Amino acid sequence: MAAAQKLQRCVVSxxxxxxxxxxxxxxxxxxxxxxxxxxxxxxxxxxxxxxxRVVYPTAPARPYTPMRGALSTVWFDRxxxxxxxxxxxxxxxxxxxxxxxxxxxxxxxxxxxxRMIIGGFSMGGAMALHLACRYHPEVAGVFALSSFLNKDSxxxxxxxxxxxxxxxLPELLQCHGTSxxxxxxxxxxxxxxxxxxxxxASTFYSFPGLHxxxxxxxxxxxxxxxxxxxxxxxxxx
Numbered sequence: 053m054a055a056a057q058k059l060q061r062c063v064v065s066x067x068x069x070x071x072x073x074x075x076x077x078x079x080x081x082x083x084x085x086x087x088x089x090x091x092x093x094x095x096x097x098x099x100x101x102x103x104x105r106v107v108y109p110t111a112p113a114r115p116y117t118p119m120r121g122a123l124s125t126v127w128f129d130r131x132x133x134x135x136x137x138x139x140x141x142x143x144x145x146x147x148x149x150x151x152x153x154x155x156x157x158x159x160x161x162x163x164x165x166x167r168m169i170i171g172g173f174s175m176g177g178a179m180a181l182h183l184a185c186r187y188h189p190e191v192a193g194v195f196a197l198s199s200f201l202n203k204d205s206x207x208x209x210x211x212x213x214x215x216x217x218x219x220x221l222p223e224l225l226q227c228h229g230t231s232x233x234x235x236x237x238x239x240x241x242x243x244x245x246x247x248x249x250x251x252x253a254s255t256f257y258s259f260p261g262l263h264x265x266x267x268x269x270x271x272x273x274x275x276x277x278x279x280x281x282x283x284x285x286x287x288x289x
Contacts, residue, residue, distance in 0.1 A: 072282040077176030084108030095271040171195030200239035215251025224254035229262025
């Protein structure tokens, strides 16, 4: 069972005192180590910090319906890769439980949720949105790169209900390439619009000509945004 699994992870430790954390989730078929290597190759400077630990978990291999049931390292199953398809909520919810334990490990290490950001690339961004909108709205922020939510996602309803009762919600950063032919730019825009309509503060950045990939300006933007949400703690006087 996925719920009993402990995920493998790649960790980039802070160079100074650990006071904040990022959980960065890879896309379908990748690994935490693979995403970490990709970020390192793309980003100058690197996505590493004096005070923030960056955790790259790896999804367990599971049968993936869009690959005709072949095993793949995916956070959840999809009926098909489409905004119009219903969500595979059983697998989404089970993985929210597994990743919730990764979050709790950071809490046990002394980092409260309001000093955490959850995000991801592609499927990892969708997974991060489910975690932040439905289960861990206390986090400082959520980011989704080249990602989308299905048009009837339960995440929209969760945001709407929390906004209605005046509950706090994390700020969302979304980035998407205009030439993405796997997860269409329009899908990302529509996701951002529906989350904003539901009550979530969000910013959507388009990257002209970018395909389904990361790029240096995007990671630079992410790094700057992270530091606004998770600044270094001031030492006690």
